[in-house]
Amino acid sequence: MTTNQQIITIAMVILGTMLTRFLPFLLFPAGKKTPKYIQYLGKVLPAAVFGLLVIYCVKDVSVLQGNHGIPEILAIALTAGLHLWKKNMFLSIAAGTLFYMALVQFVF
Amino acid sequence: MKKKQHIASRALRAAFPKTLPILAGFLFLGFSYGMYMNVSGFSFLYPLFMSLLVFAGSVEFVAVSMLLGAFDPVQALLMTIMINARHLFYGISMLDKYRGVDKKKKPYLIFGLCDETFSINYTAVIPEGIDRGWFYFFVTLLNQIYWVGGATLGGLFGSVIPFETEGLDFVMTALFVVIFLDQWMKEKNHFSSLTGLAVSLICLLIFGSDHFMIPAMISILLLLTLLQKPLGKAGEPA
Structure with a gap:
């Protein structure tokens, strides 16, 4: 794997993690x-x-x-x-x- | 300004003792993770930035094998979402508790909602007069400092540790066995735990180690959805 491919892989891990953490708060906003x-x-x-x-x-x-x-x-x-x-x-x-x-x- | 500092420092003093078990656990696990990256051939910058930007222990361990394997960003994304899918449910559980927190702190609280931070912030009885937002903030921040510190130290000094590290990766298995058992001891019926174990094992045997995660997740979701009526009743109130 090249360094760029590693960075993309890590970016995917960050993106995936943040999706799972932020999604509930985006889908079910305060007050609903x-x-x-x-x-x-x-x-x-x-x-x-x-x-x-x-x-x-x-x-x-x-x-x-x-x-x-x-x-x-x-x-x-x-x-x-x-x-x-x-x-x-x-x-x-x-x-x-x-x-x-x-x-x-x-x-x- | 002075009053604000006072509120924050009181919250810090209330939060710190609650994070002491995590201090020990995260330094050890973080160090193991940094070391694991180190012995897998990565510079300490990898565990430093991964622990800082991802801050999700299990997937950081798994990411080591992703980085050592063939380049497959879609698989990396899907795998991460599946491993971290439980965060969706931490988020759902914290919707209420984080509702009143001000807009500056809330994004960081959500960013740092790992298993341990969730456990503390979900269960903590916050003393009278302590600002909830600051309390949640410091629990999240302290836990992340422990994790980043441990991972970076492991990445730096993992290679000069004068003992053989073969088998160190078992720390991840042990972590999940312990989390699984904590859940097991808490729950009234074990249907969901057993479903997770059995369905995953069956899918592993059918689909093999590289392709069993997606079928296992779908089967678990389907089974639990079909059993919503009986389980939903049996499960409440927790």
């Missing part, structure tokens, strides 16, 4: 009632999106080849277990990441 359907989506969509993002993160893991995704499964289990137990975002993320790094560097 938000449609029921949009209110409903605002309530149920975030949970599904987080699920989608978890899958997005592991999309390139192959369970048939290499280390069969075992480091990912173990590290996600540790992150999730710690988080359900201690509910401390930084602890869960730091421990899970360090554990994963140890696994891929020293074990697998």
Whole structure:
């Protein structure tokens, strides 16, 4: 990718991000009632999106080849277990990441 | 002038303690992101400007692979919109709270509405006598300073960190696992969470890693739309 192509790519990321942030405020200006359907989506969509993002993160893991995704499964289990137990975002993320790094560097 | 300064500094003092968890989290995540860009071969200027101008952690991580892949601006735009589609719903949730904020601050509040800023500003109980607009403004600004600071430091010093960084990119997976679980523990029924996981996994298996996002988003939207009646009732009041 050339520098110009990189700048265009980054500009697209900025444009896309700003669209998602400004659109609701442009579509539903102050003083107007938000449609029921949009209110409903605002309530149920975030949970599904987080699920989608978890899958997005592991999309390139192959369970048939290499280390069969075992480091990912173990590290996600540790992150999730710690988080359900201690509910401390930084602890869960730091421990899970360090554990994963140890696994891929020293074990697998 | 003096009175205005007084109002602002009081709001800053009320906002700062609320952002302390984000200070720790964003320095760590931002540093990881800057380092990730660094080990992927980018100058610190990339994480500096990306964190300044995009200010959306997840898509900044994803943008690294976009920049390393083939040039495809349309895909970059669509991917960004899909990853950040949840901002639409943060915006919808903040319509009311940001309604009374003056026109000078409001655009910046909307610009900086990331997951963490949304969480704080949405849930914060602002003390009596503190200006709401200034409070929201400082939460947004402080969070962005932490993120830009962390990302820039990571971009600068990522390469001189004397340890092996293989596997560092897992920090992004861990972040989303944690956000997913936070949502999971909050919600009354898990239908939407499970839909997101299951539909995405099925689409990944059918369409493959490069093309599953769009079908997954459409399927999720369709499913949730079809189930508006039962879920809409079950979900309220949150």
